[in-house]
Amino acid sequence: xxxxxxxxxxxxxxxxxxxxxxxxxxxxxxxxxxxxxxxxxxxxxxxxxxxxxxxxxxxxxxxxxxxxxxxxxxxxxxxxxxxxxxxxxxxxxxxxxxxxxxxxxxxxxxxxxxxxxxxxxxxxxxxxxxxxxxxxxxxxxxxxxxxxxxxxxxxxxxxxxxxxxxxxxxxxxxxxxxxxxxxxxxxxxxxxxxxxxxxxxxxxxxxxxxxxxxxxxxxxxxxxxxxxxxxxxxxxxxxxxxxxxxxxxxxxxxxxxxxxxxxxxxxxxxxxxxxxxxxxxxxxxxxxxxxxxxxxxxxxxxxxxxxxxxxxxxxxxxxxxxxxxxxxxxxxxxxxxxxxxx
Amino acid sequence: xxxxxxxxxxxxxxxxxxxxxxxxxxxxxxxxxxxxxxxxxxxxxxxxxxxxxxxxxxxxxxxxxxxxxxxxxxxxxxxxxxxxxxxxxxxxxxxxxxxxxx
Numbered sequence: 243x244x245x246x247x248x249x250x251x252x253x254x255x256x257x258x259x260x261x262x263x264x265x266x267x268x269x270x271x272x273x274x275x276x277x278x279x280x281x282x283x284x285x286x287x288x289x290x291x292x293x294x295x296x297x298x299x300x301x302x303x304x305x306x307x308x309x310x311x312x313x314x315x316x317x318x319x320x321x322x323x324x325x326x327x328x329x330x331x332x333x334x335x336x337x338x339x340x341x342x343x344x345x346x347x348x349x350x351x352x353x354x355x356x357x358x359x360x361x362x363x364x365x366x367x368x369x370x371x372x373x374x375x376x377x378x379x380x381x382x383x384x385x386x387x388x389x390x391x392x393x394x395x396x397x398x399x400x401x402x403x404x405x406x407x408x409x410x411x412x413x414x415x416x417x418x419x420x421x422x423x424x425x426x427x428x429x430x431x432x433x434x435x436x437x438x439x440x441x442x443x444x445x446x447x448x449x450x451x452x453x454x455x456x457x458x459x460x461x462x463x464x465x466x467x468x469x470x471x472x473x474x475x476x477x478x479x480x481x482x483x484x485x486x487x488x489x490x491x492x493x494x495x496x497x498x499x500x501x502x503x504x505x506x507x508x509x510x511x512x513x514x515x516x517x518x519x520x521x522x523x524x525x526x527x528x529x530x531x532x533x534x535x536x537x538x539x540x541x542x543x544x545x546x547x548x549x550x551x552x553x554x555x556x557x558x559x560x561x562x563x564x565x566x567x568x569x570x571x572x573x574x575x576x577x578x579x580x581x582x583x584x
Numbered sequence: 585x586x587x588x589x590x591x592x593x594x595x596x597x598x599x600x601x602x603x604x605x606x607x608x609x610x611x612x613x614x615x616x617x618x619x620x621x622x623x624x625x626x627x628x629x630x631x632x633x634x635x636x637x638x639x640x641x642x643x644x645x646x647x648x649x650x651x652x653x654x655x656x657x658x659x660x661x662x663x664x665x666x667x668x669x670x671x672x673x674x675x676x677x678x679x680x681x682x683x684x685x686x
Contacts, residue, residue, distance in 0.1 A: 286621070286622070290621060291627040363619075369656070369658055372659055405655055405656060427654075428651075456660070491658055494619070494621065495621050
């Protein structure tokens with residue numbers, strides 16, 4: 243176990259609001275660490291709609307989710323934020339000295355006087371198919387990601403889905419599995435064409451079975467999967483042998499452990515004041531889609547505004563004995579030095 | 585126009601549709617459990633509904649983008665649609681939809 247990291251501010255969520263918070267906090271000399279369950283910055287912007295144009299960012303008449311993220315990363319860069327990607331913020335506790343300790347599911351611990359929750363709707367987690375009793379098999383026979391390919395060696399593997407993950411893992415696991423079956427609700431895929439072609443070749447060679455079908459039931463004992471009931475396009479049900487099931491239906495957003503941070507959530511949102519965007523717990527701020535106040539609009543530009551006001555308040559928490567000097571980037575050579583332009 | 589919506593518990597509600605609004609917006613604003621994470625951009629498949637067979641043929645056909653995005657929905661059936669892609673219109677008065685499982 244490595245020793246905890248100490249910093250000024252820990253931000254949960256590296257979406258547009260969290261990234262802009264790095265900038266606003268950085269102007270006030272506050273250093274940030276960010277935790278995000280995704281493996282890259284951008285949150286919903288890059289996970290859900292990287293290529294879709296956004297038209298309501300002030301000063302950017304048209305920008306895609308990916309471009310906006312790239313620009314925010316550039317803007318935050320002078321302040322050297324540290325990113326902890328692929329980790330879920332899982333626990334928050336108060337230390338005797340008044341600071342907070344945030345822990346992640348990967349074992350990272352970050353201590354800071356200020357916590358900023360910029361987590362949008364929560365964590366992106368894999369979609370779970372609505373199959374009765376599936377939870378009993380999860381992490382034993384049902385997996386939403388492949389961590390070690392070798393785990394599937396010699397198994398009867400069933401993969402469900404029609405996107406790139408489903409196709410890529412079909413191609414990768416077919417050579418080492420005892421058998422590999424792919425099911426999808428239609429004979430068409432939203433995956434890269436060359437992957438689809440390769441999969442169809444393997445089907446022709448008898449190395450992969452493909453069914454237009456959906457998974458209706460899981461059968462086994464003590465989490466050990468033995469058989470699966472499928473329903474074909476004609477709704478006729480049939481069983482196949484399977485001892486590993488990999489559903490790949492992408493990600494969805496669940497609030498997750500933030501619900502247990504003791505923040506008096508209202509309909510999965512964190513109530514905040516509109517002066518500091520602080521939660522009911524001093525030192526814990528919430529900005530962006532995850533907060534709620536009278537008149538709240540879930541817009542990226544609201545998150546930017548909230549980040550700026552939060553930073554002013556956070557400064558006084560981190561540096562209670564210092565006077566905040568309010569300056570403009572256009573006129574302050576001090577700020578321009580921080581930005582690396584003067 | 586009316587929309588007859590069945591939620592995941594089987595409860596049926598009659599909602600007032602508004603011409604030009606999406607069915608997703610009507611369901612969401614009525615408090616049905618539609619997450620619509622992407623806000624209606626056909627980018628997340630969390631506004632998945634089943635359209636009653638009698639209505640399925642009266643809707644405009646799915647775009648390629650909707651067909652693709654349905655690949656990321658769970659429990660897809662022949663009558664699956666993304667409700668953010670169905671626009672309320674007078675000829676859809678009485679449209680029956682059921683919120684799909686999540």
